[in-house]
Amino acid sequence: MEIVLGTYQSYIIPFFNKDGEQKQQLIIHFIKKNRLSISIAVVLFGVYRMFDNITKPPRNLRHIPQASFFGYLNAFIKKVPIAEVADKYTLPASLQSEHGLYVRFDNNGWSVRINNPAIAKQFLIRTDIFPKASVSTDREGTLYGKFAVGPNVAFINGSHWKAQRKVMNPAFHRSMPVNLFGKLTLKLFNTIDASIDKPINFPDMTTRWTLDAIGLAAFGFNFNAICERDNTWVQRYNAIMSNSINPLYLVFPFIDRKLLFMLPKRRQLHEELDEFLAMIRKMIADKRHLLKERNEPNIADREKDLLTLMIEAENEGNGVLTDEELQSNLCIFILAGHDTSSNALSYIAYYLAIHPDIQQKVREEAIQVLGDQPIDFIPTLEQSRQFPYLEMVIKETLRICGPAASMVVRTATKDTELGGVFIPKGTRVSVDIFESHRNHRTWKSPLTFDPERFAPGGEAEKLSKLGTAFLPFSDYARKCIGMNFSLAEQRVFIPMLLRKYEISLPEDSIHKEKIITNGLIILSPKDLYLNFKRLY
Template sequence: MYRLISLAALLGFAYALALAIYRLFFSPLAKFPGPKLAAVTGWVETYYQLCHGEGGQFIFVYKEWHRKYGPIIRINPWEVHISDSCFFEVLYFTNRPLRKLPHLAKVFENESSGFSTVDPELHKIRRKALSPFFSKGELLKRGPRIQSAMDRLSERLERDFLGHTDRVICINDMWSVYTADLIAEYAFERRYNFIDRPDFKADFTEAMFPWFIDLLKALPNSVLESLHPHIAAFNKFKADILEQVRIAKTNFEKNFCKGDTVFRAIFSSDLPHAEKSIERMHQEAITLAVAGAETVAATLSVATFHLLHNPHIRRRLDEELAAVVPDSRSSDTSMPSLEILWQLPYLTGIINEALRLSYGMYARIPRTSDTPIQYYEWIIPPGVTFSMDIAPAHHDERIFPDSYTFKPERWLNSPQAFDGKLLTRYLLSFSRGTRRCLGMQLALAEMYIAIPSFFSRFDADLFETDLTDITFVRDRFAPRPKIGSKGVRVNRLKARGV
């Protein structure tokens, strides 16, 4: 037995040594600079993501590696990372077919959705079926529906919070239920009334993050629901969506497909029959329901903080809104159309700055290509994983001077970056290329309606909230602030002009 154990240990050591030698000297990535230990093992990344400090620190570690080794480095045995703001648009170019990594496509348990599709050609087909549903023209038609969700939120605030100086509102939660309700009504013509939840706590938004997925796969629902109260609500939500898909499919097959839902858009498209299966439709619907809820809420929370924290920004917004928004004391409480709001330059600057400082996605964006990728003298071979990040571009001081400061005015008058390109070309919160966020126009519409509606109707004070509550110091796929942060919170909500 001892000899067998010794032999197994020796063979294991020999294999590990041979693998290390291969990765250091013979791998297609061996020529790229970077720390040798990271080139040998992926445990370096695992350590910084799970064990170092508050976790989620690897993004900051390889930022330091870039300073030492240059703009293109090897960050693990399989992946090359590039830090060059000007190259983002080149790498994720619209006409370059890039593949998602298969294991990442399974993270959210929605492999059949357009979001998680690995093959670029299949992704193109799936995206084409949904694109008209989220076009700018379609959003202009549906603007009143978006405004309706915001009006219901305003009514809830007036009913339960206005004048109650001791009541604290978590702005992150408030915007989460607004976006969740809005997406459900926009895509499914179904109202879940998350806005009416006590203290704006919508269980399903608490239960949709990646770290739950392995548990969801490994344990029965009954066990999960007893361990975590949010899981039951999320499962109920998923079951309801599944039932809607089944009904929509049955109605379509009977030539009775009523309503203007995402289901009708897909069933009426020229997608192959296999692409219209109940299971794939269910995954697509769940992805649409949850994908934009947190990111839009985070952006609105950043905007809310800075508008309350910086009176001069709030005053300038008020001055711009005064020309188009009825006075809060007027009998006419209707808000201007989305088309009018889209044209307000300072409001646009606020939204762009909030997008820039909330990033959208914090994690790097890994892809592979079937053709070589050239970065100056470096050639990334076909099939090799490469990645870039959004955050470094948003804090490139050549492009955004004083980049950590919230400055809406930097977006006024169609500004250009140092290289002559429009500054908006470097706003990457929705990514770039063929994988650009499908719901970008809907997300923007939500923000263009939410900010004027809230700030033309209400005043509030920040409550036990400072810049650290919106400063992201951890990569958990989405950006996260310090551990223990309770988010952006306000109290003393009152009506404008009172």
């Protein structure tokens, strides 16, 4: 304050009392005497403008409510549980307006987020105006980019996407390896029985089960995770996965590209990924050779792995995928089908454990279909579709605790609008799945676990007429191609599990009051231990 007043008295007041030449000399004298102060002021002003531009949305998005820049970014980097982030930052931002749109800064930069069923439907249908955002340049050379981003169905658009789906649709339509899922479940029972006298880390069990399931069902590779939890391939895969979605490298990808020489541990992870990708390329080459020589074992179509079925679809004239495209798609199948399915199974087990009446109802349905003999049964494909109440439980679990928090971002290809809100060309847009499923404007008592929402004529069916309120697998043209695959895993695993065991939550569980999750992208239950009691 004193500096400001001194400058005002010494220069500004005299300035208005002098003639032109004297004014010029006064200005020169002021600049010479205060050169350092002026330089500092210019630098600080520049820093302020830059800081202001970074911490605030682009000017053409400032008409939309904003989630706290520092609050959300700090939570993202620190891996604060998604429920806490939703309560503090994202849901409040979306509730500032009737349309439910808000903007936030995360690993996608500034993006508009949707939390409104009608607008979500409008957005998902318009794939011509809102194609998937190109992230290959941003992620090129990073651990995540090398593993997940590439010429695969999750990220490509237009004719390229349609050509790949033409090959994949027959494969996913024919593949439904329920017998494989059943056999892996029997193997898991042995692991559970070996530790049944104490609480069991259930996500650890389901993570191992789904890794074996996706490896065998996707490309015929056995990780053998159920029986050997720490073998080389399991350790390699787990290291790659846990580190590829490290928030620090997602927000600042240049570190993963340019500074590896300073990060030996990170460099080692890239080498581990190179080994993993080499294994997949070998599986592709071997499978092509087997099918060319017609040496593939004669097994039912639905039990064949997806790689086999895709190559067969090529041979039947449905198109051709390069080895690079096959590799990229197998990686995205693993990424999308491993942790997400594992977490879905864990969440179902949790909600069944804290709702014994619902657990018993699912068990009775399983016994009705599979019988009450005290022996293990693997459901047939037809039987796996005869569990209507289990289907309601699965859907309610995916609503209240879906394993994915949001969708891949899309980019507006022209100036447009969503729900009457102007969206400029080039804006990145996505749907918040987690927040949409917990929005009290949409769902009644959204934090209450209630499978009856999904009964015929229930709340979910009524909401479907108003827009897209339930979207754990996205919807419309870009709906997850592996949706039925994931649901089949759950329809086999849960009935077999409940016929054999009664599940309960330990008295000292950290989840006694509510489920506690990890992650802001893929949501997993933290340290979920369950008690198991054998029924036969």
